Amino acid sequence: MIINDVQVRVFNHTTRRHSDTAGHAHPGPPHQVQQAILTIRTEDGHEGHSFTAPEIVRPHVIEKFVRKVLIGQDHRDRERLWHDLAHWQRGSAAQLTDRTLAVVDCALWDLAGRTLNQPVHKLIGAYRDKVLAYGSIMCGDEIEGGLATPEDYGRFAETLVARGYKGIKLHTWMPPVSWAPDVKMDLKACAAVREAVGPGIRLMIDAFHWYSRTDALALGRGLEKLDFDWIEEPMDEQSMSSYKWMSDQLDIPVIGPESAAGKHWGRAEWVASGACDILRTGVNDVGGITPAIKTMRLAESFGMECEVHGNTAMNLHVVAASKNCRWYERGLLHPFLEYDDGFDYLHQLSDPMDAEGFVHVPDRPGLGEDIDFDHIENNRVR
Ligand SMILES: O=C(O)[C@H](O)[C@@H](O)[C@@H](O)C(=O)NO
Numbered sequence: 001m002i003i004n005d006v007q008v009r010v011f012n013h014t015t016r017r018h019s020d021t022a023g024h025a026h027p028g029p030p031h032q033v034q035q036a037i038l039t040i041r042t043e044d045g046h047e048g049h050s051f052t053a054p055e056i057v058r059p060h061v062i063e064k065f066v067r068k069v070l071i072g073q074d075h076r077d078r079e080r081l082w083h084d085l086a087h088w089q090r091g092s093a094a095q096l097t098d099r100t101l102a103v104v105d106c107a108l109w110d111l112a113g114r115t116l117n118q119p120v121h122k123l124i125g126a127y128r129d130k131v132l133a134y135g136s137i138m139c140g141d142e143i144e145g146g147l148a149t150p151e152d153y154g155r156f157a158e159t160l161v162a163r164g165y166k167g168i169k170l171h172t173w174m175p176p177v178s179w180a181p182d183v184k185m186d187l188k189a190c191a192a193v194r195e196a197v198g199p200g201i202r203l204m205i206d207a208f209h210w211y212s213r214t215d216a217l218a219l220g221r222g223l224e225k226l227d228f229d230w231i232e233e234p235m236d237e238q239s240m241s242s243y244k245w246m247s248d249q250l251d252i253p254v255i256g257p258e259s260a261a262g263k264h265w266g267r268a269e270w271v272a273s274g275a276c277d278i279l280r281t282g283v284n285d286v287g288g289i290t291p292a293i294k295t296m297r298l299a300e301s302f303g304m305e306c307e308v309h310g311n312t313a314m315n316l317h318v319v320a321a322s323k324n325c326r327w328y329e330r331g332l333l334h335p336f337l338e339y340d341d342g343f344d345y346l347h348q349l350s351d352p353m354d355a356e357g358f359v360h361v362p363d364r365p366g367l368g369e370d371i372d373f374d375h376i377e378n379n380r381v382r
């Protein structure tokens, strides 16, 4: 049970996802991107893995913080190890981020599952083994036939319904798109999707994240006429009072925070202040599976749903171990990308979706990621 090794391997993989200058993903030609796998090993030969961007587990972070906390410790003490690592953040000069906490916590959960031959959601205490997914569409673009017009969104939504999705979330247009942001265009895209899919499909929006209060309110009021289920991150989430102001005036549920700092503590303040109607968590956003579960249970205590940000196995296990969330966020999706092709460093999808729109939690041990270690070694960078 004692941890005796922490290893980072960086490797190349091929993807058609490209990030724009604001960090939003869009389709493009295949290109090589570096990915990192963090591995935590124990004296008795067990290991757990988790993937992240290489900079999140760069040598400075691993040597100065992660190894110092983990080496020599009982890997089963996830709650104590999470706090021990989190306490290093304040004095880290902002070098130790919630993303690093998250990848370490996920590798520890994967290690526990692989050691006990159990999937993570069963270790947490499962609520279900499958969950409905909503199709989370990429941010809009200026690619002809892509997501450049409201009609493009409508056509793509029809494709997603045919694939089996029972819910769809639009990420609308944001800079660097030349004419974005534009509330009226956002509402045209939402109207085109509602027209295309009919009243039975659940719809949500995740809009430009820096609208003013008045723009965000206008967007929300327009969505109420289209029977949308929630409005997500239309303003800077650092202004919790702006969300309180907006949610006091809107009937459409306000969901958040996704990107605001503070982990489960900050999300407790959003609940206490009435700044949101649906809480939001995400393994990368709050520093791991451990705090994501705490956030989920916090929301449950207030009779609230808490929706989980992001795809991949780590978020799927949080959803599967919780009653008070309706969806798994499957994406990000685009007409020019085939999500079901997965990643070249995994033998199979971690979130396979059936024709009825249900994602089935893998019953493989740990996070259940079917890792292609040959790909990692054959494409190793360091
Ligand atoms: O702003 C973005 O980059 C996207 O919204 C992204 O974070 C997406 O994963 C999201 O917010 N989902 O809710």
Ligand SMILES: [Mg+2]
Binding pocket: 206, 232, 233, 258, 309
């Ligand atoms: Mg979001």
